[in-house]
Amino acid sequence: MNTFWFVMLAVGLLTFLTRLSFILLQDKWQPPSIVTRGLRFVPVAVLTAIFVPEILLVENNIALSFSNMRLLAGLIAILVAYKTKSALWTISIGMGAFWLLTWLF
Amino acid sequence: MAKKDRTLARKEFWMGVRGELPILLGVTPFGMIYGVLALSAGLTPLESQAMSSVVFAGSSQFMLVQLVNLGTPVLIMIATGFVINLRHALYSLSVAPYLKGLSPLWKVLLSYLLTDEAYAVTIMRLQHQEQSEYKHWFLLGSGIALWSCWQLSTAAGIFLGAQVPPGWGLDFTLALTFIALAVPAISDTPALLAAIVAGITSILTRGLPYKLNLIAAAIAGITVGLWRDQK
Numbered sequence: 001m002n003t004f005w006f007v008m009l010a011v012g013l014l015t016f017l018t019r020l021s022f023i024l025l026q027d028k029w030q031p032p033s034i035v036t037r038g039l040r041f042v043p044v045a046v047l048t049a050i051f052v053p054e055i056l057l058v059e060n061n062i063a064l065s066f067s068n069m070r071l072l073a074g075l076i077a078i079l080v081a082y083k084t085k086s087a088l089w090t091i092s093i094g095m096g097a098f099w100l101l102t103w104l105f
Numbered sequence: 106m107a108k109k110d111r112t113l114a115r116k117e118f119w120m121g122v123r124g125e126l127p128i129l130l131g132v133t134p135f136g137m138i139y140g141v142l143a144l145s146a147g148l149t150p151l152e153s154q155a156m157s158s159v160v161f162a163g164s165s166q167f168m169l170v171q172l173v174n175l176g177t178p179v180l181i182m183i184a185t186g187f188v189i190n191l192r193h194a195l196y197s198l199s200v201a202p203y204l205k206g207l208s209p210l211w212k213v214l215l216s217y218l219l220t221d222e223a224y225a226v227t228i229m230r231l232q233h234q235e236q237s238e239y240k241h242w243f244l245l246g247s248g249i250a251l252w253s254c255w256q257l258s259t260a261a262g263i264f265l266g267a268q269v270p271p272g273w274g275l276d277f278t279l280a281l282t283f284i285a286l287a288v289p290a291i292s293d294t295p296a297l298l299a300a301i302v303a304g305i306t307s308i309l310t311r312g313l314p315y316k317l318n319l320i321a322a323a324i325a326g327i328t329v330g331l332w333r334d335q336k
Contacts, residue, residue: 045326
């Protein structure tokens with residue numbers, strides 16, 4: 001077996017065990033109530049932490065400027081997501097805005 | 106299962122599939138780009154495709170492909186792939202109360218399917234006040250929908266290879282997908298504060314290795330959300 005298969009299987013197993021961890025533990029261990037109350041913030045906190053660098057950073061530097069098309073199109077997408085709550089509209093208008101902006105400027 | 110239960114379970118399953126469908130618009134280009142990058146990093150088509158079902162986590166698959174290209178030592182690659190996916194422990198903790206009492210087989214299957222995109226869509230349904238004993242079928246539906254899309258789009262990327270034009274900026278769909286998932290989940294002021302603080306922390310701590318900035322941002326965001334909830 002070559003090394004890459006080994007890496008792939010190891011990461012796959014570790015990722016699976018991470019996803020399984022608390023689902024399995026649940027029957028034996030109850031998290032303290034402060035943790036339970038904090039859980040409702042998990043989706044917003046993690047998802048925002050993933051997308052903000054994607055639109056704000058250019059080559060790992062903060063790019064707060066009108067020449068950063070990802071930031072402009074991302075802000076438009078945020079507005080669309082807020083108004084419509086529709087993933088379909090958010091993704092298609094966001095991508096359309098990105099293409100239009102890069103084509104215009 | 107009685108007939109009525111089967112109907113209810115099936116209904117949840119298809120609700121899950123339907124809930125996931127719009128997200129797939131953003132996931133498909135991303136899966137294709139992964140397929141293209143995996144090939145150009147020197148993986149065989151079989152390895153590239155297998156990783157999408159063995160690892161089944163977009164961000165660490167992208168990272169691993171880059172690391173292979175750089176000739177990174179095996180242990181570093183494994184550690185990186187693992188740590189990038191640590192946020193899934195939070196998802197596990199978050200869905201655990203709703204999966205209590207299910208058989209081990211269910212738990213194993215649903216854990217395998219617990220990706221960012223399936224989790225984000227499903228948690229809304231799980232937290233919904235409507236009572237149902239079959240909400241785990243929703244996760245099965247959204248998970249299978251995402252899994253199928255990820256396998257097919259990877260295959261499309263491998264097949265099309267260099268014909269997917271890099272100039273189209275298709276990787277931007279990743280950001281758009283997460284915007285589409287995050288923004289509607291902001292339901293009140295504490296959640297808005299949690300999002301803002303998580304976003305800022307993620308930027309400020311971007312120098313951390315293994316994308317640990319995501320964990321730092323999650324903890325900061327959750328803490329601020331909790332603090333605001335107390336007031």
